[in-house]
Amino acid sequence: MKRLIGLFVGLFIALLITFFAGENPFHIFSILIKSAFGSMYDLGLTLSYTTPLIFCGLSVAVSFHAGLFNVGAEGQLTMAAITAAAVGILFPQVPFPFAPILAFTAALFVGGFWGFIPGWLRAVRGSHEVIITIMLNFIAAGTANWLALKVIPNLNSQNPETAMVSNNYLFKDYDLIARIFPDTPANASFGVAIFIAVLMWIIIWKTTFGFELRAMGANSEAAQRAGISKNKILVLSMIISGMLAGGVALSEVLGSAGQYRVGFSPDYGFIGIAVALLANNNPIGVIFAAFLMGALHKGAADLDMETTTITRDFSRIIQAFIILGVAGQAYWEHLRTSRIRKN
Amino acid sequence: MNGNPIIEFQGVSISFGDISANSEVSFSVSAGTIHGIIGENGAGKSTAMNILFGLYLADQGKVLIKGKPVRFQSSIDAMNEKIGMVHQHFMLAETLTALDNILLYQKGSAFSILRRDEQKKHLEAIAKRFGFEIDFDAKISELSVGAQQRLEILKILSQDSEILILDEPTAVLTPQEVQDLFCNLQKLKSEGKTILIITHKLKEVMSLTDSVTVFRAGKVITTKVTSESNLAELAELMVGHRLVTPQERSTAADSSQTVLRVSNLNAQMNSSKIHDINFHVHGKEIVGIAGVEGNGQDILVRSLIDKQGLNKKNFSGEVSVSGTMVSFPEDRLRFGCLPSRPVWENFFLGQQGLAKFNWGPFIRKTEILKSTKRAIENYDIRPTNEFLPFEKLSGGNQQKLVVARALSQNPHFILAAQPTRGVDIGAIHFIHNELRAARDHGAGVLLISSELDELMTLSDRILVLYKGRFIAEFHRENFSEITIGAAMGGVEVITKNAEFL
Numbered sequence: 059m060k061r062l063i064g065l066f067v068g069l070f071i072a073l074l075i076t077f078f079a080g081e082n083p084f085h086i087f088s089i090l091i092k093s094a095f096g097s098m099y100d101l102g103l104t105l106s107y108t109t110p111l112i113f114c115g116l117s118v119a120v121s122f123h124a125g126l127f128n129v130g131a132e133g134q135l136t137m138a139a140i141t142a143a144a145v146g147i148l149f150p151q152v153p154f155p156f157a158p159i160l161a162f163t164a165a166l167f168v169g170g171f172w173g174f175i176p177g178w179l180r181a182v183r184g185s186h187e188v189i190i191t192i193m194l195n196f197i198a199a200g201t202a203n204w205l206a207l208k209v210i211p212n213l214n215s216q217n218p219e220t221a222m223v224s225n226n227y228l229f230k231d232y233d234l235i236a237r238i239f240p241d242t243p244a245n246a247s248f249g250v251a252i253f254i255a256v257l258m259w260i261i262i263w264k265t266t267f268g269f270e271l272r273a274m275g276a277n278s279e280a281a282q283r284a285g286i287s288k289n290k291i292l293v294l295s296m297i298i299s300g301m302l303a304g305g306v307a308l309s310e311v312l313g314s315a316g317q318y319r320v321g322f323s324p325d326y327g328f329i330g331i332a333v334a335l336l337a338n339n340n341p342i343g344v345i346f347a348a349f350l351m352g353a354l355h356k357g358a359a360d361l362d363m364e365t366t367t368i369t370r371d372f373s374r375i376i377q378a379f380i381i382l383g384v385a386g387q388a389y390w391e392h393l394r395t396s397r398i399r400k401n
Numbered sequence: 402m403n404g405n406p407i408i409e410f411q412g413v414s415i416s417f418g419d420i421s422a423n424s425e426v427s428f429s430v431s432a433g434t435i436h437g438i439i440g441e442n443g444a445g446k447s448t449a450m451n452i453l454f455g456l457y458l459a460d461q462g463k464v465l466i467k468g469k470p471v472r473f474q475s476s477i478d479a480m481n482e483k484i485g486m487v488h489q490h491f492m493l494a495e496t497l498t499a500l501d502n503i504l505l506y507q508k509g510s511a512f513s514i515l516r517r518d519e520q521k522k523h524l525e526a527i528a529k530r531f532g533f534e535i536d537f538d539a540k541i542s543e544l545s546v547g548a549q550q551r552l553e554i555l556k557i558l559s560q561d562s563e564i565l566i567l568d569e570p571t572a573v574l575t576p577q578e579v580q581d582l583f584c585n586l587q588k589l590k591s592e593g594k595t596i597l598i599i600t601h602k603l604k605e606v607m608s609l610t611d612s613v614t615v616f617r618a619g620k621v622i623t624t625k626v627t628s629e630s631n632l633a634e635l636a637e638l639m640v641g642h643r644l645v646t647p648q649e650r651s652t653a654a655d656s657s658q659t660v661l662r663v664s665n666l667n668a669q670m671n672s673s674k675i676h677d678i679n680f681h682v683h684g685k686e687i688v689g690i691a692g693v694e695g696n697g698q699d700i701l702v703r704s705l706i707d708k709q710g711l712n713k714k715n716f717s718g719e720v721s722v723s724g725t726m727v728s729f730p731e732d733r734l735r736f737g738c739l740p741s742r743p744v745w746e747n748f749f750l751g752q753q754g755l756a757k758f759n760w761g762p763f764i765r766k767t768e769i770l771k772s773t774k775r776a777i778e779n780y781d782i783r784p785t786n787e788f789l790p791f792e793k794l795s796g797g798n799q800q801k802l803v804v805a806r807a808l809s810q811n812p813h814f815i816l817a818a819q820p821t822r823g824v825d826i827g828a829i830h831f832i833h834n835e836l837r838a839a840r841d842h843g844a845g846v847l848l849i850s851s852e853l854d855e856l857m858t859l860s861d862r863i864l865v866l867y868k869g870r871f872i873a874e875f876h877r878e879n880f881s882e883i884t885i886g887a888a889m890g891g892v893e894v895i896t897k898n899a900e901f902l
Contacts, residue, residue: 264764265763265764266762269749273746273750276739280730280736280750281739284751284753286753
């Protein structure tokens with residue numbers, strides 16, 4: 059809750075800048091609100107942005123708890139999404155209830171593998187996970203583009219995208235959330251994301267494994283002295299982190315589009331870092347932080363259309379100010395506590 | 402307390418947040434004396450000195466220097482009033498020479514030109530006069546700890562300071578170096594300098610100071626003329642109650658049982674090495690390892706508790722522990738705890754594998770809380786709040802928790818590395834008695850400490866580690882500060898070797 063102060067400070071400064079750009083900040087704010095929650099259609103779009111942000115926020119939050127910084131959620135979700143599409147295209151005969159489960163499992167496996175690589179390199183070679191995950195983001199983007207355009211392309215379209223997965227893989231007909239928000243990409247994976255967030259909360263705060271993971275994050279040397287295997291936690295936490303990011307395949311490929319579209323993600327993996335920070339790495343908080351960032355993303359997209367001076371990039375500026383506000387507040391608290399601690 | 406006071410504190414108070422670090426502190430120091438400032442950790446003695454040196458600004462009260470009220474905004478103001486301070490952790494640029502380190506400290510414009518040869522001559526004269534001779538052309542990293550400290554003091558003397566504040570100056574010195582330092586300080590006193598020395602070692606207070614001010618819980622309890630007081634009285638004033646004197650041991654070492662056996666151990670980590678280490682610890686026995694810090698203690702600890710973490714190339718020999726083992730880490734904040742996490746999680750750390758605290762993959766928080774509460778009660782850890790972040794506890798209470806966690810597992814072998822570092826007298830007593838109790842229940846203890854007093858009160862045998870080798874062994878009946886201290890300094894290696902098993 060404390061982080062909301064930083065959030066509002068950031069938002070205030072961002073709106074102040076719209077004022078200097080020659081717009082009425084109250085008008086801008088009302089557009090933001092209206093376009094994020096104004097109608098069922100708008101809300102559906104907001105939720106469709108929220109779902110992948112929950113997955114990515116959880117991914118980053120888990121790595122933060124283990125003292126790691128997973129900057130690679132973007133690459134992990136890309137690999138997972140292309141995997142889900144590829145399975146759906148290459149094995150069209152699999153019958154319905156098994157088909158999406160198979161594709162989702164494969165996506166989680168590949169996402170987890172994409173997280174395993176930096177975790178394992180950190181454990182055996184000491185390579186810093188930030189560098190490795192950033193490089194893997196590029197490898198993932200290149201690999202996914204190649205697969206989408208050369209191996210399983212959509213021959214009926216000019217767009218850079220894969221062919222459609224077999225209908226057995228889609229669960230639209232059973233999807234209550236998609237029915238509430240017709241004509242939007244919102245789908246049942248929103249519920250799955252919330253379920254997984256609760257599950258992660260239980261794992262992190264209620265299990266021995268979660269304790270070991272947090273101990274490693276709080277003080278890795280002490281954790282090792284206490285008999286916790288550093289390498290095990292490094293590798294496992296990065297695998298879990300990668301799998302969580304891989305959950306995006308469910309909402310974006312199996313839940314709505316039915317195919318992999320190059321550039322479908324507006325950097326969900328990176329916005330996930332902001333979500334995790336905003337939520338103070340609390341899995342339940344991630345749900346709300348993701349909703350907020352999703353709403354902001356949706357609102358900012360409409361600002362582009364409704365005003366002349368504010369472009370789509372302005373959404374990035376608002377997000378940047380919110381992260382600055384939140385991080386600034388966290389830093390301020392840190393300074394205050396460390397000043398007391400000194401004495 | 403006659404003579405003209407050079408420093409006077411009048412009702413000085415300062416608080417940080419809700420914590421009052423100094424309240425109504427009043428005392429005075431006569432010119433040309435050595436004045437001890439003693440107190441437990443967190444008693445406010447360092448805070449008071451930091452106010453004097455301009456690092457903190459008092460909320461209330463006055464500080465008078467030579468009868469004139471001063472209000473220092475920064476340490477530069479303090480230096481202008483000829484006050485200098487040697488911090489516990491040296492403030493030296495490692496890669497520069499000793500001379501450059503002093504020149505760095507020189508007053509004046511940043512652009513003024515200092516003639517090195519002139520300055521060197523000038524400094525050498527000062528060094529000679531006060532007996533602080535060092536090699537001015539040596540790099541800091543080549544100087545011994547004692548020489549580094551002499552350099553720190555020279556830095557102050559080069560400013561013509563009249564008041565010297567020394568914060569725990571003997572913590573890192575060998576007994577011989579302490580003797581040299583005290584001689585030099587006496588010389589400074591005879592030159593008319595005033596010296597304030599912050600310490601918790603009462604023996605040093607008795608042998609060095611003229612008068613002493615006792616701090617407890619942020620307040621000045623009293624100021625005494627040292628020669629009119631004694632050790633026991635000062636200890637009582639510091640702690641606020643009478644300390645129970647340790648009972649001599651009632652049981653003998655159980656030589657039928659060997660809980661730790663180390664043979665032909667050679668290991669290396671970064672710059673610290675140990676060679677040909679052979680020793681054992683019996684049940685009901687406390688074996689002490691003496692040595693100035695940096696003679697291989699850290700790698701020895703690592704070899705005992707985490708040899709898998711060491712590079713195989715750098716490790717050879719045999720370490721065998723029979724039964725269960727626990728360790729108190731030498732640096733509790735770094736190795737022993739999760740500072741930002743609550744007390745109960747820190748109590749759980751290291752016991753997370755125990756069946757009684759687990760239910761399948763889940764932790765049994767109620768059980769853990771119950772055990773934590775019991776430990777808090779038994780070990781008198783304050784404040785009694787198991788949800789408080791560990792770092793909010795004072796050093797003594799932190800260490801008590803670490804000890805409680807280790808000893809509540811009823812181990813066969815206890816590795817106690819610096820078990821009372823940074824801990825106040827009351828807690829030291831408590832921890833010592835707990836270690837004695839664990840020993841009497843049959844545990845073997847390996848005690849690694851830089852405090853010779855601690856080793857001599859607890860140990861049955863003392864091994865001296867010097868440059869990675871055991872160069873001497875002493876049995877309880879032969880304990881003497883002089884011979885052990887000499888061995889810690891590396892002298893008499895040959896004669897002691899002959900005595901060594």
